[in-house]
Amino acid sequence: MTNAAIIVAAGRGTRAGGDVPKQWQALAGRRVIDWTLAAFEAVAEIDTILVVLHRDDLGLFPARGRVETTTGGETRGASVRNGLEALTDRGITRVLIHDVARACITPRAISDILTALDAHTAVAPALPVTDALWRGADGQVVGTQDRSGLYRAQTPQGFDYAAILDAHRAYAGEPADDVEVARAAGLPVHILDGDETNLKITTPGDFVRADRILRGQMEIRTGSGYDVHRFGPGDHVVLCGVAIPHARGLQGHSDADVGMHALTDALYGAMAEGDIGQHFPPSDPQWKGAESHIFLRHAVELATRNGFEISNVDVTLICEHPKIGPHATAMRNALAGIMSLDLGRISVKATTSERLGFTGREEGIAAMATATLVRR
Numbered sequence: 340m341t342n343a344a345i346i347v348a349a350g351r352g353t354r355a356g357g358d359v360p361k362q363w364q365a366l367a368g369r370r371v372i373d374w375t376l377a378a379f380e381a382v383a384e385i386d387t388i389l390v391v392l393h394r395d396d397l398g399l400f401p402a403r404g405r406v407e408t409t410t411g412g413e414t415r416g417a418s419v420r421n422g423l424e425a426l427t428d429r430g431i432t433r434v435l436i437h438d439v440a441r442a443c444i445t446p447r448a449i450s451d452i453l454t455a456l457d458a459h460t461a462v463a464p465a466l467p468v469t470d471a472l473w474r475g476a477d478g479q480v481v482g483t484q485d486r487s488g489l490y491r492a493q494t495p496q497g498f499d500y501a502a503i504l505d506a507h508r509a510y511a512g513e514p515a516d517d518v519e520v521a522r523a524a525g526l527p528v529h530i531l532d533g534d535e536t537n538l539k540i541t542t543p544g545d546f547v548r549a550d551r552i553l554r555g556q557m558e559i560r561t562g563s564g565y566d567v568h569r570f571g572p573g574d575h576v577v578l579c580g581v582a583i584p585h586a587r588g589l590q591g592h593s594d595a596d597v598g599m600h601a602l603t604d605a606l607y608g609a610m611a612e613g614d615i616g617q618h619f620p621p622s623d624p625q626w627k628g629a630e631s632h633i634f635l636r637h638a639v640e641l642a643t644r645n646g647f648e649i650s651n652v653d654v655t656l657i658c659e660h661p662k663i664g665p666h667a668t669a670m671r672n673a674l675a676g677i678m679s680l681d682l683g684r685i686s687v688k689a690t691t692s693e694r695l696g697f698t699g700r701e702e703g704i705a706a707m708a709t710a711t712l713v714r715r
């Protein structure tokens with residue numbers, strides 16, 4: 340099976356208001372689209388994630404890893420069709436179609452749709468209508484509607500890829516969703532239990548509800564790290580991945596990058612996954628002289644495998660010399676590259692110990708770090 344997901348994100352969000360379409364607006368600390376994508380990227384069984392963007396927005400979301408982009412159409416239906424057509428000749432067997440505006444979707448709900456597709460050609464989540472239904476006009480109730488057998492449709496809606504592609508090609512008109520298209524082609528659609536938290540952000544008030552849901556689902560972890568390396572012979576030190584000329588070097592089993600070691604330990608600490616020494620024993624000769632990005636990359640990969648995202652990190656170097664300020668930006672850039680993290684989420688700063696203690700006597704350099712990880 341080769342699974343794809345199409346995230347339609349080419350709408351203009353007119354009902355939601357705001358200066359930019361709703362998918363680009365902030366929600367619980369990141370953009371709406373970032374929440375939606377994070378849920379899909381957390382499902383390993385999805386081979387390709389295609390984001391369908393408005394032509395004016397193409398630069399706002401670059402492709403990465405399994406995530407590709409294409410251009411949408413004038414309507415939701417046209418955007419879905421563009422997405423389906425962009426996936427032909429790729430060997431896709433199953434496709435999930437999802438609104439970017441349903442940012443509270445969980446990886447579990449996505450996996451449930453995929454599992455249900457093992458037994459069905461088309462599957463969609465929905466909630467039975469539980470409120471009474473009226474018809475109204477001019478602020479007056481003018482009739483009532485039997486609610487039995489009525490459902491509120493949600494996404495992701497999952498389909499056999501070839502079947503939904505044919506159905507879209509044959510459909511004339513503007514469908515409410517892809518279930519309508521599937522049914523018009525005679526495909527049976529299996530209903531799965533939806534979830535009240537999987538709301539579609541449509542009006543300004545929905546941002547408040549979605550914010551509450553996402554914050555409630557978040558697990559936030561913090562970790563701290565501390566490391567010291569003594570000075571010895573040498574002509575430079577390596578701090579947070581940057582080589583700085585210095586009258587002495589730092590001694591250690593690896594490259595003695597004290598800042599990166601503290602940061603790596605902070606990440607391990609946040610996950611309760613031990614420390615560098617446990618993952619890369621100093622007794623093991625293969626780590627002699629090793630560059631410390633190996634350790635940091637390992638901690639970052641472990642975080643991803645455990646379903647965590649790195650929210651931010653903060654490193655403090657404690658030394659009299661070398662002066663860190665002129666190199667702090669280069670250090671942040673080096674860490675950003677290794678961690679694949681935005682520069683705005685990485686802090687590197689320094690302090691002296693007022694000439695007190697071992698750092699004050701310039702016998703070595705100490706480093707402290709904290710890291711915050713988030714998992715849904």
Ligand SMILES: Nc1ccn([C@@H]2O[C@H](COP(=O)(O)OP(=O)(O)OP(=O)(O)O)[C@@H](O)[C@H]2O)c(=O)n1
Nearest residue numbers: 347348349350351352353354413414415418439
């Ligand atoms: N031409 C369009 C219109 C809609 N959508 C997407 O379809 C989903 C559901 O549509 P809706 O919630 O109605 O979003 P908008 O069309 O953006 O909102 P509005 O109708 O308020 O303008 C959204 O993820 C939206 O980005 C799309 O990809 N292409």
Ligand SMILES: C[C@](O)(CO)[C@H](O)COP(=O)(O)O
Nearest residue numbers: 415438492493494515516539
């Ligand atoms: C597909 C959908 O999310 C099902 O509820 C919904 O129909 C799309 O939103 P729109 O406002 O109808 O475009």
